[in-house]
Amino acid sequence: MIVFSNLKIWNNEKRDFEVKDVEIDYDPALFKIADPEIDCRDYLGIPPGIDLHVHFREPGFEHKEDILSGAETALFGGVLTVLDMPNTNPITDSVKTLQQKREITKKQDIVDILIAAAITEKNAESIDSLDDYCDAYKVFMSESFGELMVNEDKITASLNKLEESGTIKPIIFHAEDPRILEERATEQSHYKKRPPEAEAIALQKILQWAKDYSSLKLHVTHVSSSLSLKLLELANIPNLTSDTCPRYLFLNQFSELDENYKKVNPPLRKEYDNQSLIEALSMGIVDMVSSDHSPHTISEKENEKPCGMPGVQELLPAVFTLIHSGELEWERAIEAFSTFPSKLLNIQNEPLEESFQIIDPYTPFTVDSKWIKSKAGWSPFQDRMLFGSLKYVIKNSQMLIKADY
Numbered sequence: 417m418i419v420f421s422n423l424k425i426w427n428n429e430k431r432d433f434e435v436k437d438v439e440i441d442y443d444p445a446l447f448k449i450a451d452p453e454i455d456c457r458d459y460l461g462i463p464p465g466i467d468l469h470v471h472f473r474e475p476g477f478e479h480k481e482d483i484l485s486g487a488e489t490a491l492f493g494g495v496l497t498v499l500d501m502p503n504t505n506p507i508t509d510s511v512k513t514l515q516q517k518r519e520i521t522k523k524q525d526i527v528d529i530l531i532a533a534a535i536t537e538k539n540a541e542s543i544d545s546l547d548d549y550c551d552a553y554k555v556f557m558s559e560s561f562g563e564l565m566v567n568e569d570k571i572t573a574s575l576n577k578l579e580e581s582g583t584i585k586p587i588i589f590h591a592e593d594p595r596i597l598e599e600r601a602t603e604q605s606h607y608k609k610r611p612p613e614a615e616a617i618a619l620q621k622i623l624q625w626a627k628d629y630s631s632l633k634l635h636v637t638h639v640s641s642s643l644s645l646k647l648l649e650l651a652n653i654p655n656l657t658s659d660t661c662p663r664y665l666f667l668n669q670f671s672e673l674d675e676n677y678k679k680v681n682p683p684l685r686k687e688y689d690n691q692s693l694i695e696a697l698s699m700g701i702v703d704m705v706s707s708d709h710s711p712h713t714i715s716e717k718e719n720e721k722p723c724g725m726p727g728v729q730e731l732l733p734a735v736f737t738l739i740h741s742g743e744l745e746w747e748r749a750i751e752a753f754s755t756f757p758s759k760l761l762n763i764q765n766e767p768l769e770e771s772f773q774i775i776d777p778y779t780p781f782t783v784d785s786k787w788i789k790s791k792a793g794w795s796p797f798q799d800r801m802l803f804g805s806l807k808y809v810i811k812n813s814q815m816l817i818k819a820d821y
């Protein structure tokens with residue numbers, strides 16, 4: 417047994433921290449602990465993160481990331497639940513491939529890995545048959561990584577099926593309109609090829625679907641531009657939620673990062689968008705955060721230059737950094753990385769005093785190669801200072817991490 421004494425731990429009912437002594441177990445073979453009482457007066461106890469958008473790349477692209485490396489990366493970012501996206505190889509779009517991925521996730525028991533099924537041209541008409549096997553649905557409205565684009569007729573067909581089935585599982589949209597992307601295909605720069613209008617027009621479609629299918633939970637992931645925020649703010653539809661990612665809050669097309677490494681879909685926008693998204697997150701116009709952890713190796717980023725970047729380990733430190741700078745309140749932050757994703761994904765949370773993380777919110781750390789766990793081996797936040805270094809992760813009253821950075 418060890419005791420975290422004087423710990424300011426979050427209380428969801430009170431929506432505030434309270435000071436407590438919390439007892440937990442640990443395996444002495446795994447952790448050396450000199451004194452069984454750890455004074456935590458400078459630390460905070462908060463819920464573990466839920467990341468509703470990761471690509472752990474297994475099966476098919478294990479050189480970029482795999483279930484074990486992905487889970488470890490999440491753990492060292494204080495994230496204990498993730499939703500894995502279906503653009504693996506094979507694509508997760510059938511009972512068989514969902515079962516196959518479910519087996520793969522069992523290679524580890526650190527992180528709860530939920531699985532999203534792809535809605536595709538092929539399975540749209542019978543999508544309800546996957547409901548017992550998946551935790552969420554993913555719709556790619558345009559081409560990204562993997563050939564998963566599905567046209568609007570098929571999306572509507574799948575929404576009809578899902579409404580009939582009475583599913584409670586969320587339908588998560590990558591919102592970029594394929595017609596705009598086609599129009600802009602000849603543009604030189606990546607961000608001009610995929611302009612904010614593409615996201616806004618796709619979002620308008622999703623808003624209409626959310627109204628038409630009011631019993632379904634629709635979710636727009638990785639909102640990237642201020643143009644979309646105007647639509648979200650005006651719409652205010654109860655069965656539609658949204659998230660944004662640290663990359664859209666902190667980085668833009670002028671950030672100091674080589675062009676190849678900046679390539680992501682939707683693209684990084686402008687500083688103005690960073691600021692509007694931070695405000696929208698703090699006001700709850702954007703409900704949640706996700707990482708869209710989409711790792712590619714350094715060699716791939718240098719050569720083939722695919723779109724995507726890692727992010728699951730940086731997700732919570734990025735949020736803590738906004739709290740540190742006074743741009744976000746704890747109450748909203750905990751909604752954004754825990755309470756709301758948990759509701760969206762139908763997760764029963766364990767009591768906070770049994771599963772939580774302890775962070776040092778005041779001391780910054782540098783994102784460097786020693787810190788980075790992803791197989792990708794790099795971070796879009798490389799060499800930046802972030803706040804909220806992770807000290808301990810506790811799951812079911814058992815210590816999983818004692819970190820010293």
Ligand SMILES: [Zn+2]
Binds near residue numbers: 708
């Ligand atoms: Zn993604």
